Amino acid sequence: MxxxxxxxxxxxxxxxxxxxxxxxxxxxxxxxxxxxxxxxxxxxxxxxxxxxxxxxxxxxxxxxxxxxxxxxxxxxxxxxxxxxxxxxxxVGPADLAEDAQMMQWSFYAATSIEPDALTILFLHARSRLQSGEDQAIVANAAERLVRPLKVVEDYLSTHKHLVGGRFTVADINLAEILRYAQSYGDLMSQFPATMAWLETCQARPGFxxxxxxxxxxxx
Incomplete structure (x- = not known):
């Protein structure tokens, strides 16, 4: 097991x-x-x-x-x-091309999104008063995320899922990384297709x- x-x-x-x-x-x-x-x-x-x-x-x-x-x-x-x-x-790849696409989205999420999304997770708290320094760090992290999230937004504006037109492990990997920044409305409200996709992923029984x-x- x-x-x-x-x-x-x-x-x-x-x-x-x-x-x-x-x-x-x-x-x-x-x-x-x-x-x-x-x-x-x-x-x-x-x-x-x-x-x-x-x-x-x-x-x-x-x-x-x-x-x-x-x-x-x-x-x-x-x-x-x-x-x-x-x-x-x-949920896994049907062939080598899908396998490569799943790796591509997973690595993109890990390298281009996760570091700044984690900064938001650790320093942004909606119910807690933040220091000015923390607010500035979070704002800078959010600004850096605009460019990679626009890539995701453009893709999800015309695709239901990341690979193969179905829910796969690529959706899990990206969704769990985007969750770190999900509560920061000033950032995520700029990407409605991404937020709709994320909410669909999180409505699944597995999540x-x-x-x-x-x-x-x-x-």
Missing amino acids: LTIHGVTRSRASRIIWLCHEIGLEFRQIPVIQAYRLADPDAPDAPLNTHSPAFLALSPAGAIPVIEDDGLVLSESLAATLYLARKYGGD RKMWQERLAEPE
């Missing part, structure tokens, strides 16, 4: 959503990020990314990690693309099941 190391409040959410979409059973070991703990090296600390047992599996000390039939993968996008190819059926599991975890 597939094993996923990592709490759902992490990039493991991408893998878990995919598993729910394709009906793939898995075992989850809730490794928590060390930065969320007051003393991750304390003897009574929960299993975390500093724990020797986890570092033996992932020397980089980052979640998620998957184990499948003896294969260990420690990058979430590598894991989703691999699982979609192996188990995903229509909703993953999200409920995520909300059930401690913050």
Whole structure:
């Protein structure tokens, strides 16, 4: 059985959503990020990314990690693309061209969107008063995202999904990265087709099941 190391409040959410979409059973070991703990090296600390047992599996000390039939993968996008190819059926690629397109969108999201989207996630809070410095950092991140999001917007204005006219792992990978910036209305309101696509993705039962599991975890 597939094993996923990592709490759902992490990039493991991408893998878990995919598993729910394709009906793939898995075992989850809730490794928590060390930065969320007051003393991750304390003897009574929960299993975390500093724990020797986890570092033996992932020397980089980052979640998620998957184990499948003896294969260990420690990058979430590598894991989703691999699982979609192996188990995903229509959620995975039908041929080499689709495989390349799914990688293209996934890598584009990771390199051109994710860094600034994460900045917005960590510093933008609608219910919390931000410092002027944080506001400036968020505004700069949002400005940098306009160009890559326009590429996504132009494509989704004429396509229902990213690859093959159907929902695939490429949609999962991009949607989970765009979620980081989703709450920043000043940015996302500029891209109505992208927001409509994102809301459609998040209405799927696979996402909703993953999200409920995520909300059930401690913050």
